[in-house]
Amino acid sequence: MKAIAIQEFGAPEGLAVVELPDPAAAAGEVLVAVEAIGVGGVDALVRRGTVASHGLSEGHIPGSEVAGTVAAVGDGVDAAWVGRRVWAFTGLGGGYVERAVVPVERIFPLPAKLQAADAVALGGSGVVAHFGLARARFAAGESVLVRGAAGSIGIMAVQLAARGGAGAVAVTTSSAERGERLRKLGATHVLNRSGEGGEDAPAGYDVVFDIVAGADMPALFSRLNPNGRLVAVGIVGGQPPADFGAEMMAAFRKSMSFATFSADTVPAAQREAVRGEQFAEAARGELHTWVHELMPLEEAVSAHRKMDAGEVFGRIVLTP
Structure with a gap:
């Protein structure tokens, strides 16, 4: 089968099409005939070697989530899964393939009306x-700033904050066009990437939901109201400075707080309950996904170039 491997960590050009033997499901696993592969920020971090501490090496297959149809099951897995459409989590890798082998506990059935790309x-x-919003203790009536709102996580955070009764949902993004798309999804104020602009935008926020991190993250503390909470859910912009907490400590009397969040810390049953609700809402048109572009698996290099250049609104999806 065709797959995409990291031949050299770093730039997108380090990705290459390779031929691998057709996989088979071992005990406790399913074989998924892949229809859609999500290209996300974590894939870029893996490709760059940012998460090399996890023991990844050249030849690694990136890709953390796929959707498709179960083609076969291994020993101990209910044969009723065969022929069912599923979403599957492949972790830090294994998704840029035509057929993926996944532990059965990492698959989730898809509603009939939900397309694989949307999944x-x-x-x-x-x-x-x-x-992430729950970690920030977000409550109705509070103001929220979503930094890096044009990605798939940001798009979901904007919708969930708006649906949760936020008093204001401000977003940072790179263009007026993207800002208008985000307004249609629930944003009330559109700021530039530096967090400036936005007519009548709040001077401060109760929650800052940050997907970017990077060198500019410390400045976000100045945007928090007293008792405000900054939650970092991603590091697509790289690690923040080692002394980033100094900004928070300098404003000690504002009682601000900072937290990181990874879905790995949420019990599986809770994750799956929320995922099921969201899939059902998306199938009914109540929660909106945004597929930037469908691209063939062989064009993974181009997909990563677009992601690195900041050209993507929502998510690029690769199709085998």
């Missing part, structure tokens, strides 16, 4: 947005 634009992102 991989929502499956991981929606859960992060839901529990």
